[in-house]
Amino acid sequence: AQTVTQSQPEMSVQEAETVTLSCTYDTSESDYYLFWYKQPPSRQMILVIRQEAYKQQNATENRFSVNFQKAAKSFSLKISDSQLGDAAMYFCAYRSARTNSGYALNFGKGTSLLVTP
Amino acid sequence: EPEVTQTPSHQVTQMGQEVILRCVPISNHLYFYWYRQILGQKVEFLVSFYNNEISEKSEIFDDQFSVERPDGSNFTLKIRSTKLEDSAMYFCASSVYSDSPLHFGNGTRLTVT
Numbered sequence: 001a002q003t004v005t006q007s008q009p010e011m012s013v014q015e016a017e018t019v020t021l022s023c024t025y026d027t028s029e030s031d032y033y034l035f036w037y038k039q040p041p042s043r044q045m046i047l048v049i050r051q052e053a054y055k056q057q058n059a060t061e062n063r064f065s066v067n068f069q070k071a072a073k074s075f076s077l078k079i080s081d082s083q084l085g086d087a088a089m090y091f092c093a094y095r096s097a098r099t100n101s102g103y104a105l106n107f108g109k110g111t112s113l114l115v116t117p
Numbered sequence: 118e119p120e121v122t123q124t125p126s127h128q129v130t131q132m133g134q135e136v137i138l139r140c141v142p143i144s145n146h147l148y149f150y151w152y153r154q155i156l157g158q159k160v161e162f163l164v165s166f167y168n169n170e171i172s173e174k175s176e177i178f179d180d181q182f183s184v185e186r187p188d189g190s191n192f193t194l195k196i197r198s199t200k201l202e203d204s205a206m207y208f209c210a211s212s213v214y215s216d217s218p219l220h221f222g223n224g225t226r227l228t229v230t
Contacts, residue, residue, distance in 0.1 A: 043206055045221035091160060103215045104162040104173055
């Protein structure tokens with residue numbers, strides 16, 4: 001089974017600064033998807049960014065970008081120009097691309113991001 | 118933008134009682150999921166559902182759990198005889214295709230007393 005590890009339980013960043021959240025995963029598969037989800041205090045799960053493993057180019061979504069290192073099985077999230085609204089729990093997630101996998105998302109334990117003024 | 122909606126937002130039940138959590142996935146989505154999150158812990162996969170049958174289920178999804186799509190719009194999770202450890206936030210999600218991103222609902226907080 002695939003495991004997703006987020007080694008930083010908590011991170012703090014000042015408004016307008018940049019922060020990087022770490023994620024590593026363990027898999028024997030070559031084709032898969034990786035995601036970052038944001039969970040604000042409202043508890044809703046919001047998709048931040050998605051990366052297909054077969055793509056070498058790192059995904060970018062406005063202020064959010066990833067550093068995907070397939071060989072190292074690393075998938076970090078960089079948030080640039082941090083805003084107060086970015087404060088939330090961030091979950092890294094893995095999803096197999098195998099057609100008989102059920103397409104379940106496997107989540108890490110999360111990193112709580114605090115944004116200070 | 119279409120949303121996944123879940124009702125109720127909070128459900129309190131006594132141990133041993135049956136509960137049904139309801140979800141309305143996004144209308145053109147074909148794949149449906151239930152996840153749960155015990156307070157302070159990570160989000161855990163329960164079950165995926167496609168073409169009116171379960172595609173995959175986790176070890177958590179034992180005989181006490183069942184899912185159903187009773188009509189063209191609702192997707193329900195039933196817990197037959199609730200236990201204290203079933204207290205958690207339950208998230209419904211849906212996706213258009215198997216490789217599409219999941220859209221989550223706001224969750225139902227289940228409290229078992």
